Amino acid sequence: MRAWPGTDPVPGIMQTLDHAARCLPTVKAAILIESALNKSALHRPELEALLAGLPERFRTPLSRVRSDAQSGTETAVRWWLEGLRVRVRSQVQLLPDTRVDLLVGTNWVIECDSREFHDAPDQYREDRRRDLALASRGYRVTRLTWEQVFLEWAVTEQTLLTMLHRREHRRALPA
Known part of the structure; x- marks a missing residue:
């Protein structure tokens, strides 16, 4: 222009x-x-x-953009995982009252949290209730902050890669 x-x-x-x-x-x-x-x-x-x-x-x-991402942090993490050719799904309903930001492989849940929506005491308690319900069904839950994704990405990326290399996201869920 x-x-x-x-x-x-x-x-x-x-x-x-x-x-x-x-x-x-x-x-x-x-x-x-x-x-x-x-x-x-x-x-x-x-x-x-x-x-x-x-x-x-x-x-x-x-052309890969989607309309269901609920935060920029979620988009950034999903695009990174997709770039690694890791199976990742967005906004997955895992339990009747629990939709998760990202489901990696079969059992790794990544929640992308911001202070705006996750720092209030009631939301903090609800997040922990959901994490416990998911863990009881065999899901591994990781919560990432905006800072971890956008300000501390080098460290976060290495940690996530370590977790991916252990292939724990490919475990079968208990029956």
């Missing part, structure tokens, strides 16, 4: 996401696009138009 395409100094969502797709690392652009989809600030027809307007080198990887 050589000139600003209008008189409004604030770009619209489509222009913002187009710029992000072309200028940011793919995962960061995916975080923004998935967030817009999840918040209904972007709809499927608009996503298709956005992707169609991108050069193939941006369009192809971003």
Whole structure:
């Protein structure tokens, strides 16, 4: 773009996401696009138009975006796991009252927590109740903070890789 395409100094969502797709690392652009989809600030027809307007080198990887990611942290971790070709599913209903952010393999649950939604005493207690219920059924639960994913990723990544190499995420659940 050589000139600003209008008189409004604030770009619209489509222009913002187009710029992000072309200028940011793919995962960061995916975080923004998935967030817009999840918040209904972007709809499927608009996503298709956005992707169609991108050069193939941006369009192809971003065609994996989903609308169910409930946080940028969740998107970042899922894309990292998918990049390693590890089986990961998002927003999986494991128990009648328990949906998890990510299910890795057969039994590893990764929850991506933020202070906004997980620091309140009632939510903290509910998270621990859910963790205990999942553990009693054979799931391993790991909670990651925003800081661990975005500020301390090198350490977090090595720890997660160690856990993946032990292949504990591929254990059969008890009957």
